[in-house]
Amino acid sequence: MRGFLTAKGIIGGGIVVIVLLTALFAPLLIPDTWATQMDMRARLSGPTLAHPLGTDQLGRDLMYRMLLGAQTSIMIAGTAVLMSLVIGLPLGVISGYFGGWIDNVLMRLVDTLLAFPALLLALTISAVLGPNLTNTIIAIGIAFTPYLARIIRGEALRVAQMPYVEAARAVGTPDTLMIIRHVLPNIMPPVIVQVTISLAFAILAEAGLSFLGLGTQPPDASWGLMIQASRDFLDVAPLTALVPGAAVAITVLGLNMFGDVLRDVLDPRTQ
Amino acid sequence: MHYIANRLLSVAFTLLLISLITFLVTNILPGDVAMVIMGTQSNPEALAGLRESLGLNDPLIAQYGRWITGILTGDWGRSLVFKEAIGPLIADKVVASALIVVMSMCIALAAAIPLGIWAAVHRDKWQDNAASTTALFGVSLPDFFWGIMLILLFARYLGWLPSSGFVHPADDFVAAVRHAFLPSLALGLGLMAHLTRMTRSTMSSILSQEFIRVARAKGLTERTVIWRYALANAIGPVMTVAGLQVGYLFGSIIVIESLFNFTGMGWLTYQALLNRDIPLIQSTVFVIAAVVMLTNLVVDLLYAAVDPRIKLP
Amino acid sequence: MTKPIVEIQGLRVSFGGTPAVKDVSFAIQPGETVCVVGESGSGKSVTSLSLMRLVEFGGGDILDGRLLLERADGPLDLATAGAATMQDIRGNEIGMIFQEPMTSLNPVFTIERQLTDGLRMHEPLSAAQARTRALDLLREVRIPEPERRLRQYPHELSGGMRQRVVIAIAMACRPRLLIADEPTTALDVTIQAEILALINRLKRETGMAVMFITHDMAVVAQIADRVVVMYQGDVVETGTAAEIFATPKAEYTRALLAAVPRLGEMRGKPAPEPLRLVGDTHDPVPLTPRDTPEPLLEVRNLTTRFPVKGGILRRTVAQVHAVEDVSFTVNKGETLSLVGESGCGKSSCGRSILRLVEPVSGSVYLGGENVLAQTKRDMRAMRRHMQMIFQDPFASLNPYMRLQAQLTEPMQNYGLDNRADRAAALFDRVGLPRSFMRRFPHELSGGQRQRIAIARALAVSPGLIVADEAVSALDVSVQAQVLNLMMELQADLGLSYLFISHDMAVVERVSHHVAVMYLGRIVEIGPRAAVFENPHHPYTQALLQAVPIADPARRKLDTDVSFKPIPSPIHPLDHRPAPSVYDTVGPGHRVIQNSDYA
């Protein structure tokens, strides 16, 4: 746990905690009408007393939209990554641990899917399913699955060849217990790190989909949608992009730092 | 040659899988091409006639068969919405995308390798943190955000570079590069971050290897040790990661090309998706996946070429 | 007394605040070999790296002390020398070789480039001149076909050859001092003998001084003029080799020497005998064999091959003949050692018996039951009676399981009760405090982990334990303790060991019977005394000749030695090796007729 007490750990962990708290509690503390309240006399305004971070093209308060958007963005990213983990973990572990034809078939499929750029895959799936929150999550989740499955498979393969697995086999440990006791705990550190990085990517992917009009639906706020809506006003009201952009940047930065620190903390060699 | 033949065979198989996935996915896309062609002016009779003449009423197997045969014989059909022959159209757009993909890769590598080496050499010192944070910043913002910012800065306020459009390098190479520069930069900033991290970790593991100590013990200068001994070993892994990122780039160009009105594969794919131009979607998606796969094949072969340990039997 | 070429005075080095070298002073005279000896963590390597000022690249700081190098214009303190000066000295006045020949060479550059770039750095040579010098150097280190080697890449050379290249690189500019940091630790015993002889010869011929870092007292005995013994960052004793071995003054030196098994010291003893360690109050009790040997494990014609895949369809294109027609018997309560160099198939043989790899043919009977005929389910039950201890104590324990769970897991697998009590008893049995039960593996030292590995093997009370290089990764004093523990357990529990090792001295110490393996076959097998005292097979003889002995009075390396390189065990699919045929040369002592060793 000492690893968290580095500058990187404190900043990264701090950001992640703050973002999570915002995502959890902002919607409870701030009435959601504050984020949709329009003020036609203060459109695209800079910071004022009434609107500390300015307003968007419909005169809505950017600060409240950013705070309330945290939940949407985090929820989409979190659920999507969770989904890809739920699919990718068994696939990767089975493939890497058992090897053989199962591995061949599964990894051939995964390799094929990997040839499709994630955003293209998400875009196509989103187009097939139609744009709404659930489908955005599914699209990102499916698009991310092959990446996670590949990494997990590699880790499972590595762990399956470790002497302690052979030692456990020598003492008669059956396959299911082997996976639960030996493989899963040992692949978890790299997987957790990958998950934090995937979260960062998922936030960006949601932004990308929203940018192309396939993500979150208005008037709900998500960071991606906010940036998307800002594209036509950037030169006159840069805050419309900078506010959600900074939120994405800080979160992604925090997640990446947190991931780096997790990598160090979870590595038994550094303990 | 066995290695290459082996790889090519598996590539062919994967391409077949890709074509199947592409075809099936595009056929469950909702929406109607005939509809899009006619726009708001359509009416049932005209629609029915158009559908028939487009072959949309044939069974799926027949449509797949027609498509795959066409792909193999070089007849890629025509875009339903834009009426252009798909083959030449894609050939043109691939050039555009290749230009920005290659340029962004060069930009990203040119920044990432020195930065990554710098960080690795000064591992865990302030330089390392500075480099990592700089790199992280690139990846923390969506690339279209950078795109918009770059347009404002370089085109609008400084007026150094054109804000949009694509010029074919065969027509005017300098203009082509100038037009491709901003989109490439926008793509490269995100890419740079990955490659910096990768270079850093590869270099730091190489720098801790024994042969580096041997090189230092020979009395070689630090510059030789790092830029020749270490880098020669890092180039393979970094190249592999860079190759894998081509897939990521071909995803990002969908957004960036639309933003810069840079009419390459990404733009075309997006247009095709928007218009439910099924033959065009099939071909663009197929080509992108194929290009991504083949790039990785080429990178693997290049890796084998720079690393004497890998033999091509 | 001449002026020392190097004098280290009061050296202090730390890594990020942790002291690694506390106060080290010693000198090296021209033309002498000084061995710096110590176990891991003694600071011996850090001292040598400090002398080259390479310690900084690993994150170390020289806090204090002087590193005086004698030069034409008087002594120069390397501790404060500038980067340019150091570059000039490195490889030119001081050469250095390292432990890992496999990673000491840059894998992507040719041998020529790596040999010549240091040369051309220090001397104004044309490419052609440098090439000629490189050829001379390769000849000097006795590398066959030097012209061809220049064009080759490191991976195309064997380990021994690579270490010769590394030596050639270090010798390129005729340094006055050669620092050798554990240069033979990773090598097989025959190659070690060759390399030691080479270093000795080069020293003699060029008159350079050698600073030789090692943990192996036997190697020290073979080459040292003077010895510096280090322990936890301090010098505990210095003296000539003869003094150190004959009359060690420091208690640590005495303990270290006591822990080293010396080849030949078991001569005339009827049975294995624990080492007598410093602090032991009672004499070690020899393990007498039973009057009537009762076979526990019978291996007959065991053959294991691994496929080499290739081609478009990933078909098997060749086979590694890892174990080829091997037969032997392990009696109850006895130890049979499989000894041989790396790649001889000894580990594959042990793993085949437990079916951790699947043999191609043959039979393995454990207590009368054919192991190879078991179904997967029955095999699990079978494994209860035979257990394994692995080489690497760091990798063979799951880092995420508490020690108690590591011990109870096998019991749980076989449905044993009172698991916590049994685990506690096992902790007592292997000499670990019960308070360790809640700990994780990373909180233990290497020796402690190997004790846990032994306890885990004992958890289901097996009759046979396959110990695959079980003590090879341990420091010598820890190794002695673990060996003693294993022998003690054998005496108390009547265990049988299949002891797999490359270390002839250890094997001599622990075995009732010995089988020498070469290229997948047993070339000689018999009672320990017969094999060691009356070796018949030329390979056994070569091995015994190559083993360094921890006694400066019995030096073997005054002349160049050369052993036959081991051929490849990979054969085409249609290769049909002949069955092994043995001559009986004594009671239970058999020697192969038809080995590939000619």
Place this chain on the structure above:
Amino acid sequence: MKRRDFLKTTTALMGGLAITGTGIGVAHADGHATPVSGGTLIWGHSETTQNLDMHQTGTASTGRLLQNVHESIVTTDKDLNVVPNLASSFEVSQDGLTYTFNLRDDVMFHTGAKMTSADVKYSFERCADPATGATNFEVFNAVESIDTPDDLTVIVNLSTVNAPFLSRLAENGAGVVMPMGSGDTQGDMPVGAGPFKFVRREFGNEVELERFDDYFDGPAYLDKIISREITEPTVRLTGLRTGELHMINDIPLDRMAEFEGNDDFQTVSWFPLNFDFVNFNHDFEPFKDARVRQAFDLMLDKETLMLGALWGQGTTSASPSFPTSASYNGDISQRGQDFERARALLAEAGYAPGELKVVFKVTTNYPYHVDSAQIMLEWFRQGGVDMTIEQLTWSDWLSQVWVDKDFQVTMMNFFTLWEPDFLYYSLYHSTGGFNYRKISEPALDEMLEKARITTDSAARMDIYKDVQTYINENTLDVILWFRNGTIGAQPNVMGLDTVVQPNGSEMNFHKVWLKDA
């Protein structure tokens, strides 16, 4: 709003120079210089051209460009009267069943061939053939036969009276004349008789047009037009600002104010470019009740909505008729915002606050629709309706809303269809081609059918005025506004006042020239 107010607003919108009639306002134009020939105009076009076949293409963006390549047999003047074009004159028989066109004898195609009656017959028949997939094929529904007694005479015989036939020929490419046999290549390589020849299209990137010297109305000034297709508004604007582009169409609405005050550029704004309306699905249970539709109407503050979504670049209107056309009914007006009455109407219809759940489908193709939907959503919620927005891509909107009629509330715009039959029959007749709202009002059907066979122009227009009243009173749709069209240009682009065609949606570069070419 009265028609007079309307014109006043128009004038106000136009800023400086005002040209009566279609309401085109040009700021900073120097109208008195003598035109010179030469130069290449680089136009930042807001949309991507698609199928280049004038008969088949359904998008106004492509038509906007092809307008310069093709010529129609008849056209309209500034007051939207049908006037001869490729035909030097035309006659309609008393019974309204026979149309005789006398063709000009000096019309050359880009192919070098001279236009004859055979080309006209070929073009009309191609358009009428369902296999062609022409968007305007129903214009020719009533056509029985086309005779060509000589090279310069075309006689079209109708089976039934179709009063709007002639005006439909003047609009939307229905009346364009293509050289005989060119149909198969029109999609790639359009050829016509217009002032500019099509040279090439780099798909998605740019289209190049070249002056056609043998144009029957005299050659154009510009040597070439390069139409660069830049869909991203910010990028288009930057292109104009940096001088990469001579002119752009569709200045982002929020920038108009800023641009109009800037002396470095000319701006042209005109209205109407199109009209927008909110649509109800008349098959959706709640909307079968006119009170519910009216309640929704009452929740909207149209003026605020226009300010919000269009940044003031439009004019609210209760009627979708072309504002300067004879059919425009200036006596009807929009309902003001009145939540109390709206809630009362909903209660009357049986919906308590919060009980009505509605999905608003809106297409991202028109960002201002997305903004409008968000503004309306707030009002609908205030009025006790639980509404959610679903954004659709253009093709999804077309397939879900237009074809499958699977929606509850949506919003759409139409380019100004000044021909009232085209507008009202197709949009509001129960069998109308554009009736995606499933409107089925027998009384309305009857009026529309009657108008079709009423040959007396004034009487016909009166019927359409009644139609507008009916639509308004029954809230069949909520008509919102006419949106302005905009052009921004460098100061050296001359003749901008001639670019916009009377119908407000098409652009013609025949008389445009560059001052320092």
